Amino acid sequence: MLAESLALALDPVLLARRSGIDPDPWQAQLLRSRARQSLLLCCRQAGKSATSALIAVDEAIHRPPALVLLLAPALRQSQELYRRVRATLAAAGDLAPPVIEESALRLELANGSRIVALPGKEATIRGYSNVALLVVDEAARVSDDLYQAVRPMLAVSGGRLVLLSTPFGKRGFFHHEYTEGGPGWERVKITAPEVPRIDPQWLAEERNRIGDWWYRQEYLCEFVETDDQVFGYEEIMRAVSNDVQPLFPNGRLVA
Template sequence: MARGIVYWHPERLDKLREMILQNKPITEIARYFGKKPEAIRMIISLHKLKSQKSTRGITSIEHKRKQISQKDIAKRLQMLQNLEVKPEAIEQQFKDEQLLAWVRNYPLFIKEVCNVKLQPYQKKMIELMKSRKRVCFVMGRASGKTFTVALFSIAESIINPNRKIIIIAPTLRQSKILFDTITGFIASSDALYNSVTKTTSGMEFLIRFSNNSEIIALPCGDRGETIRGFRATHLIVEEAAYVPDEVFNAVIPFLATTDGNLILLGTPSGKQGKFWEAFNSPEYAKLHLPSSINKYLPKDWFLRAKNELSSISYETEILANFSQSIGSFFRLETIEKCTQKYDLTSFPESNKTYYCGIDWGRFHDKSAIIIVSKDSDNQVKVENIIEIENKALTLQTERIKKLHEVYNFRKIVAEYSGLGIMPCDKLSDEGLPIEKFHPTLANKEDVFNHLLKQMESGLVIIPNYQRLQFQLRNFKFELTAQGKMKLHHVTEEVGDDLVDALCFAVWATKESGGVAVLDPMRLDPTNIIGLW
């Protein structure tokens, strides 16, 4: 596949160029370099070797292309649709009757040229993209939506001349995933490869075919400022739930002069934004499918997803359901399942491993410290809760040091921002196993989803501690317009210091190593996870 191909060393390129000029078969070249034929084709394309001239004055790649011009299915389809004068017929890989059948039947083209047999729902996707101006695909992860849209883009570009298909996604990486899927199919097919006249990569990925059709992939950014001025017959928006409204306003004009098609696809997020509006608009043809629609996904994949994802994430990522834009993060039944009646303890037991989570507070605010243990069954139990009020940060760090002398924490996790920078650095400099977390929206979502999943799985035991219970019941999530999850307390009076400290403490137990036993003679700051 195209993904993973890199630019070669000049010496290897010289040898490749030499073999090309000698008209060596692509299979022989691939064997020489220990690569697959499709990888060699993409190297030739990336290094623009198709136009290199031999010392005999013959442009070997171009000469070969002329010799096999009838293998250029894009050009031949133009000719057969009376868009060009048909040349003298020579040996053909596909008969004219086959080519004309593709015009009416894209799944047949995909089967015969791309060697892919579509599942029924994928055929339905192809039919909607071919026949409708506005399409919205709301689908679970690994359902094959990107795969199918890639195949449609190839079929549409090859079968119809002068198509301009533009793919946008929130980031360069995401737009490149779809583009790499397209180039992978092209590199694996002689018929498709022979129809390509130009490829470029960088901040803009482009494939141009001999019939003047183009596929272009672009990152959209936050406002779409860098992608204005394009014209498109088809606009494909990947991960549409995470594309800001400002970007939609910038890219919709791409279709103005062509009366083009708009295709939105992705997993859902909150009930807001253009993707949600399209899903509820009568102007859009829609498919709403969970991940389980893909028959090639093994059953244990769903079991792992169920075990690893929180209920909120599973609902959106796998079942493909739009979630409420705001609501309680912890369900009451989840909190009650984890709550037990027991007394907190200030003294460690020798056979337990201890972890600590800290939410720093200012001089007039409370700092929250939660100490947990983890047993051999991976069950985490809150052992102690300490609230510090009206104490300077220097005194708070001294308290943490004394607690560490008692508990010998395997790991201490604390927020590393604002007022938390100084105490975290001081504790780290003095050799404590401190984990510094940076509180971005994405990182907080990861860490709190982990806490929620552990609680839903019954792997967290919490006491009937009034302030902690109250904060858990009043902790809210809110989905932003970009699909990010914003987590917060209801009011300043309620607060979230204990919830944060609990989250940090449980996250501290998430490590790849085994369970360590309390050893007052030795600190073990290994297996540090650097996520927030």
């Protein structure tokens, strides 16, 4: 048991395997990376959220007492991330310290580490300091205001920042950091043909279904020109996933 615990401390990939994930090379790289700032440009279904949860749990278990913040574009996505964190901790079993305190979107471990999933609203997230790790899932859809509000929380602690996202046009901080953010970032790009779990035939059918423009953005991770297809986007995403709330839940446009 002690030997396994030590091995886990040395290699977070073992923690991933415990939760049923045999990491792809990019996931293993990110789990072992000590880069201050990492930027993962990933297609849909690459494993962004699963990886976010793993990095968070690894940090909390192995570098206590760590304050780990998880940020997503909206509360619903934060809740989903939090559920994955809980599942990852459960899979770690007695190799993780027990949870001593827990509320809707946060928990504290017996080793003093805390994991907090932030609701995607700027007003409610100010005030954390000494942050060891900030993970931003679907970062291209997080507002610039929110990003500017959370960045200073890492300043004093010298904490680590990890952005994971599918691109969303040539705009916003995610695009800016990826294309012009300078050498201070570890950058990794993962397209759908590189993900072993995505069936090439399914991908070819998907391309026919959603068309070239969407395919390039969602599966080839290209920062395609933003155009006026906002409604087209929502329609497409509703068709391909249940990640996006319906625009017309009661037959009426939500303002």
